Amino acid sequence: MTNFNFETLAIRTQMERTAQKEHSTPLFLTSGFVFDSAEEGAALFLGQKEGNLYSRFSNPNTDEFIKKLCLLEECDTGVATASGMAAVYTTFAANLQNGDHILASRDIFGNASYIITQILPKMGIDYTLVDVDNLEEWEAGVRKNTKLIYVETPTNPTLKTADLAFLGRLSKEHKILYVVDNCFATPYLQQPAKFGADIVIHSATKFIDGQGRVLGGAILGKSEPVSNCYGFIRRTGACLSPFNAWILSKSLETLAVRMDRHCDNALDLVKYLSEHPNISKVTYPHFSTYPQFDLAKKQMRKGGGLVGCELKGGLERSKKFLNALKMHSLTSNLGDCRSIATHPATTTHSKLNSEEQLRMGISPGFIRFSVGLENIQDIIEDIDQALR
Numbered sequence: 001m002t003n004f005n006f007e008t009l010a011i012r013t014q015m016e017r018t019a020q021k022e023h024s025t026p027l028f029l030t031s032g033f034v035f036d037s038a039e040e041g042a043a044l045f046l047g048q049k050e051g052n053l054y055s056r057f058s059n060p061n062t063d064e065f066i067k068k069l070c071l072l073e074e075c076d077t078g079v080a081t082a083s084g085m086a087a088v089y090t091t092f093a094a095n096l097q098n099g100d101h102i103l104a105s106r107d108i109f110g111n112a113s114y115i116i117t118q119i120l121p122k123m124g125i126d127y128t129l130v131d132v133d134n135l136e137e138w139e140a141g142v143r144k145n146t147k148l149i150y151v152e153t154p155t156n157p158t159l160k161t162a163d164l165a166f167l168g169r170l171s172k173e174h175k176i177l178y179v180v181d182n183c184f185a186t187p188y189l190q191q192p193a194k195f196g197a198d199i200v201i202h203s204a205t206k207f208i209d210g211q212g213r214v215l216g217g218a219i220l221g222k223s224e225p226v227s228n229c230y231g232f233i234r235r236t237g238a239c240l241s242p243f244n245a246w247i248l249s250k251s252l253e254t255l256a257v258r259m260d261r262h263c264d265n266a267l268d269l270v271k272y273l274s275e276h277p278n279i280s281k282v283t284y285p286h287f288s289t290y291p292q293f294d295l296a297k298k299q300m301r302k303g304g305g306l307v308g309c310e311l312k313g314g315l316e317r318s319k320k321f322l323n324a325l326k327m328h329s330l331t332s333n334l335g336d337c338r339s340i341a342t343h344p345a346t347t348t349h350s351k352l353n354s355e356e357q358l359r360m361g362i363s364p365g366f367i368r369f370s371v372g373l374e375n376i377q378d379i380i381e382d383i384d385q386a387l388r
């Protein structure tokens, strides 16, 4: 199996067929599983025998989803979670203790930032936030009690790139658990474990589902930190539902073709935007004007489905532009087959004051597009008429 390439693994990694000889994976919508005998039940509970007991512990659909995602990320093992945030929180809670310190980039998903700065300090876990592209700051941020490095790349919403190999070396040198949220890139575009990540986190809600239907998440990586996470979830309950796992495992079958089209559409949109007189700046990791172009090329197969741009005329012009869009959805979500326009300053990042926003590169005219799978001419035409 493991000799297959990415697309084949995504399609052909499947649970064993049942006696019904189904071609496509069936859904095991069951909370519990029965034992053949009293002895078998006892052996399963003691861990002397492998098998399904209860869907909070394991289920054929969540197992298939995780097995496949491990192969795609080239990680040893994994555990499925109810959402991306459950994956983030579990990784911290299961691997850190009172007195530990987290080193993280400032540009991270808003709720991840909330966990690090508001929830974990109540448990005596301290933090330092650094600019993702400032390597000296990362080095200077390491303390004796630093136990975890946390990073996303490309970042949300300003699409900066973290140097994955540099952080891999830094964490190895100081024996720090190295965690990468790979939600924006997906394993098709970037595999953080190859750059030394100990844990790779996903919000499967985004490009992995790809059609905006279900929430889900995953924690993948080396066996010790992931088994801490499995034990935590098994007891505290943030497991993935079998139905969502069934959806997400099927979604992985088409991840490669979808990501190719997301990326191709995004690059065409970037070329259009970069020549428009009302746009002052375009941000896209695989576009020649991108400040970390070489690094992004090294780490990512293609540039991804997200595009950032700066509208001339600030807040008022941005609102007018968003209200003039006819096809694009106005929502804060991303990674859907439907194209989405988001105004981070007034939605996803509105909790930050304007100084903090500017520090992250979120100006009042900044728009984030999640470029969908509609025909590219229709996507550009909608933006063009709104800009007019």
Ligand SMILES: *Cc1c(COP(=O)(O)O)cnc(C)c1O
Pocket (backbone or CB within 6 Å): 083, 084, 085, 086, 109, 112, 152, 156, 181, 183, 184, 203, 204, 205, 206, 215, 216, 217
């Ligand atoms: C959406 C998102 C999350 C949270 O995932 P949910 O599935 O919504 O809980 C975490 N990290 C990143 C980068 C995201 O975009």
